[in-house]
Amino acid sequence: MGLAPSAEASVTPAFRPPERPCYIEGAWTSPRYGTAGYNLLLQPAGRVYFAGDWLSHEVAWQHGAFVAARSAVSALHQRVMAG
Ligand SMILES: Cc1cc2nc3c(=O)[nH]c(=O)nc-3n(C[C@H](O)[C@H](O)[C@H](O)COP(=O)(O)OP(=O)(O)OC[C@H]3O[C@@H](n4cnc5c(N)ncnc54)[C@H](O)[C@@H]3O)c2cc1C
DSSP states (O other): OOOOHHHHHTBOOSOOOTTSOTTTOOSSOOBOTTSHHHHHHHSOBTTBOOOSGGGSSSTTSHHHHHHHHHHHHHHHHHHHHHO
16 A cells, blocks of 8 residues: 555655665655645544654654654544544
8 A cells, every 4th residue: 555646755764775665665764744745644544543753743753653642542532532
């Protein structure tokens, strides 16, 4: 499954070993914060929610991972509570 074209265009890996499959992209990879691709990935794809340091304002830090995880869990919670 690939990303929408707008998301793919905004992903800029800092490091990508040539043997890695293209969708892994390598370490410290993130769509540019605040771009259309970034905002698209903040939205769930059906029942699938995305989270990770790469989907925060602090890529490559645990803080970013916590922020993104909390955001995804909060969105799930709201969805469940809404019925
Ligand atoms: C060498 C190094 C040093 C670092 N030092 C620091 C530091 O000092 N301080 C700091 O704050 N941060 C540091 N970081 C960054 C920190 O480790 C990350 O920001 C944090 O671990 C990201 O958490 P995450 O949950 O977003 O992703 P991850 O911790 O990468 O978790 C993602 C998980 O998903 C799993 N996964 C991937 N694909 C699939 C799949 N298809 N199916 C099922 N599971 C899958 C992976 O195996 C992994 O367990 C460092 C990172 C590295 C590499």
